[in-house]
Amino acid sequence: MEKKRFYITTPIYYPSDKLHIGHTYCTVATDAMARYKRLTGCDVMFLTGTDEHGQKIEDKAREAGVTPQQFVDHIVTGPRGILDLWKLMNISNDRFIRTTDGYHVSAIQKIFRKLYDNGDIYKGKYVGKYCKPCESFWTESQLVDGKCPDCGREVADAEEEAYFFRLSKYAERVRHLLEDTDFLEPRSRVHEMVNNFIKPGLEDLCVSRTSFTWGIPVDFDPGHVVYVWVDALSNYITALGYENNQYDDYGKFWPADVHFVGKEIVRFHSIIWPAMLMSLGEPLPKKVFGHGWLLLDGGKMSKSKGNVVDPYILAELFGVDALRFFLLRTFPFGSDGNFSNEALIQTINVDLANDLGNLLSRTVSMAGKYFDGQLPAVQAGDEEKDAELTGMISTLRDRYEEQMEKFAFQNALAEIFKVIDRANKYIDENAPWALAKDMETNGPRLGRVLYNLLEVLRISAILLTPFIPESAAEVLRQVGADASASSWESAARYGGLPETVTVVRGENLFPRVDAEQALEQLEQAAEAARKAALPDLEIEPQLPEKVDFETFSKSDFRAVKVKDCQAVKKSAKLLKFTLDDGTGTDRQILSGIAKWYRPEDLIGKTLMAIVNLPPRKMMGQESNGMLISAVHTEKGEECLHLLILDDAIPAGAKMC
RNA sequence: CGCGGGGUAGAGCAAUUGGUAGCUCGUCGGGCUCAUAACCCGGAGGCUGCAGGUUCAAGUCCUGUCCCCGCAACCA
Numbered sequence A: 001m002e003k004k005r006f007y008i009t010t011p012i013y014y015p016s017d018k019l020h021i022g023h024t025y026c027t028v029a030t031d032a033m034a035r036y037k038r039l040t041g042c043d044v045m046f047l048t049g050t051d052e053h054g055q056k057i058e059d060k061a062r063e064a065g066v067t068p069q070q071f072v073d074h075i076v077t078g079p080r081g082i083l084d085l086w087k088l089m090n091i092s093n094d095r096f097i098r099t100t101d102g103y104h105v106s107a108i109q110k111i112f113r114k115l116y117d118n119g120d121i122y123k124g125k126y127v128g129k130y131c132k133p134c135e136s137f138w139t140e141s142q143l144v145d146g147k148c149p150d151c152g153r154e155v156a157d158a159e160e161e162a163y164f165f166r167l168s169k170y171a172e173r174v175r176h177l178l179e180d181t182d183f184l185e186p187r188s189r190v191h192e193m194v195n196n197f198i199k200p201g202l203e204d205l206c207v208s209r210t211s212f213t214w215g216i217p218v219d220f221d222p223g224h225v226v227y228v229w230v231d232a233l234s235n236y237i238t239a240l241g242y243e244n245n246q247y248d249d250y251g252k253f254w255p256a257d258v259h260f261v262g263k264e265i266v267r268f269h270s271i272i273w274p275a276m277l278m279s280l281g282e283p284l285p286k287k288v289f290g291h292g293w294l295l296l297d298g299g300k301m302s303k304s305k306g307n308v309v310d311p312y313i314l315a316e317l318f319g320v321d322a323l324r325f326f327l328l329r330t331f332p333f334g335s336d337g338n339f340s341n342e343a344l345i346q347t348i349n350v351d352l353a354n355d356l357g358n359l360l361s362r363t364v365s366m367a368g369k370y371f372d373g374q375l376p377a378v379q380a381g382d383e384e385k386d387a388e389l390t391g392m393i394s395t396l397r398d399r400y401e402e403q404m405e406k407f408a409f410q411n412a413l414a415e416i417f418k419v420i421d422r423a424n425k426y427i428d429e430n431a432p433w434a435l436a437k438d439m440e441t442n443g444p445r446l447g448r449v450l451y452n453l454l455e456v457l458r459i460s461a462i463l464l465t466p467f468i469p470e471s472a473a474e475v476l477r478q479v480g481a482d483a484s485a486s487s488w489e490s491a492a493r494y495g496g497l498p499e500t501v502t503v504v505r506g507e508n509l510f511p512r513v514d515a516e517q518a519l520e521q522l523e524q525a526a527e528a529a530r531k532a533a534l535p536d537l538e539i540e541p542q543l544p545e546k547v548d549f550e551t552f553s554k555s556d557f558r559a560v561k562v563k564d565c566q567a568v569k570k571s572a573k574l575l576k577f578t579l580d581d582g583t584g585t586d587r588q589i590l591s592g593i594a595k596w597y598r599p600e601d602l603i604g605k606t607l608m609a610i611v612n613l614p615p616r617k618m619m620g621q622e623s624n625g626m627l628i629s630a631v632h633t634e635k636g637e638e639c640l641h642l643l644i645l646d647d648a649i650p651a652g653a654k655m656c
Numbered sequence B: 001c002g003c004g005g006g007g008u009a010g011a012g013c014a015a016u017u018g019g020u021a022g023c024u025c026g027u028c029g030g031g032c033u034c035a036u037a038a039c040c041c042g043g044a045g046g047c048u049g050c051a052g053g054u055u056c057a058a059g060u061c062c063u064g065u066c067c068c069c070g071c072a073a074c075c076a
Helices: A021-039 A055-064 A068-077 A082-088 A102-117 A167-180 A188-198 A228-233 A263-280 A311-318 A320-330 A341-371 A383-405 A409-430 A432-464 A469-478 A515-533 A549-553
Strands: A005-013 A043-050 A095-098 A121-131 A136-138 A156-165 A258-262 A288-291 A294-296 A337-339 A557-567 A575-580 A586-591 A606-610 A616-618 A621-623 A629-634 A637-642
Touching: A005 A021, A021 A043, A021 A258, A021 A288, A021 A294, A021 A311, A021 A320, A055 A068, A068 A082, A082 A311, A102 A121, A102 A228, A102 A263, A156 A263, A167 A188, A167 A263, A188 A263, A228 A263, A258 A263, A263 A288, A311 A320, A311 A341, A311 A515, A320 A341, A320 A409, A320 A469, A337 A341, A341 A409, A341 A432, A341 A469, A341 A515, A383 A409, A383 A432, A409 A432, A432 A469, A557 A586, A586 A621
Parallel strands: A005 A043, A005 A258, A043 A095, A258 A288, A294 A337
Antiparallel strands: A121 A136, A121 A156, A557 A575, A557 A606, A575 A586, A616 A621, A629 A637
């Protein structure tokens, strides 16, 4: 029989910045679903990627002084970039598409032309507000107090030639799709879409731009680039080989079984994307699932708020599996959830360390202690004591499957942990350590008790594989499950392990996290990250106020030679300079630069000072003037350099 | 009256078509000793934001009202 196929996607992420925990959440969820489907025997295609064009990337690249391509290359393929992150998170995507890939670019041009040829794309005028200094178009609603949101200056009515897609033409068909099918889930998103966008009337969509160049050129009209909708959404089919020769899986995998998307882009996927496909005459994806967001302190996570959570730090501190598990165990996939480090640590300790890890540890350890690691062939069941647990084990896969098919990861995991909880209780009820006191009599019973526990672990581990692949494999290894006892089929029934199974004691699967210590480490890491995010170089802005020449001329700057320099006692900052200022009398100046210079290094140097400042006392000593330094800020740290002059300049020379 | 989501124990969340308000953590008390100071049992703690209504029965349905969050069309 031919394998069932399953095509699942994440959104393609916009690499204008490093990705945060929210992106990781979505990708991990998609990965779990993909792994689950593979486990059940499906032929899976799992696609993720990056959407690399657009104004914002162009701007960011310019700021960074690199080409847009260099900019996105760095974020996508560079160290600790997106590819690295997915590798770290153990993401099992089969394909990775970048919208700058050559095959995608040419496919988009063909798609654009196809839509143009069939009359659904037409040339029109895009009317808006234009800010001349910024060279930017804005819509009425984007304006801040009627002015340009970027620079705050006045804007003027303007129009731009642009291509439009006849979205309006498909309004009724899309409405039907949303309201009368389960195309879009969760259901609550449907109301939002219909009320907000369809009922007011769908307007045609502007699908080209002339205001920036970092995009896919419209091949029959130079100057226009394809705007994001056509470019980005089409990735789901170009990555399969639609209108290109890079791949040849379109017939095999399209239509997609599900697009996982964040709720902020549900609109594009549930309205624009189906309409585009209708126009192309292609089948629609079977489902779009809009998942919720991870909130921080009840609010949205964003760079500008400075409250993004870095998945690298968490994965490195707690382990990839622990992080993956937490994300899918804690939050209902369809709605928002509150992320917190405390919740993460608690979940790791309670579910993974105390319940699962400890169950494995105590079970394997008892098998080692009482049976040298190999259970006896003769075992004694006890219907009354075993029925509840074995019943739960043998029906677990079905309950799990039911939840997984609804993308209810949280509930699927809850089902597994109900059984794990029950198993911990089962140990107490049967008190193996008491049985072990009389092996002659109780050996067979003890053997069966441990066998039942191993079965719980075996089946749980199989079902946990999509969530925590590495750890689940380790559980299976320790309980002595071979390949046939690790399959999806074998998870459907109790008794997959041979009765004389041999267990392998291993390291603790999930060590308990010391909450206090971990929180402190996170705080430090966050601090370091904040610092790294500071600009490389900051300089004081220039003063807008003018100074008249006469006032300036009153300042008497002179070259001075350092005859002696010492640290001022009891002062952390001050250095005391004895200077030759050319008058024949030594001049003493105190300067707060001890942080940057050792006194002995400065002796003999030629510096610049202003000598007609009124004398001032510091730490009980008199300072006559001020040494001139250059100051700037690097990564938030203040830097200072004395102006050190050519030694050929004689002491006392006037600066003018 | 722009749209949508949410207000349930100290905290974080659940509750199929209306049918005894549950779970995790925390807290208090007890048990066990195989295990990762873990595991097991029990107790306390709620007028389900507020006010009305429908019903034998409302967290759930209806009306009003207050508070929080997100979105508000070219923003990827």
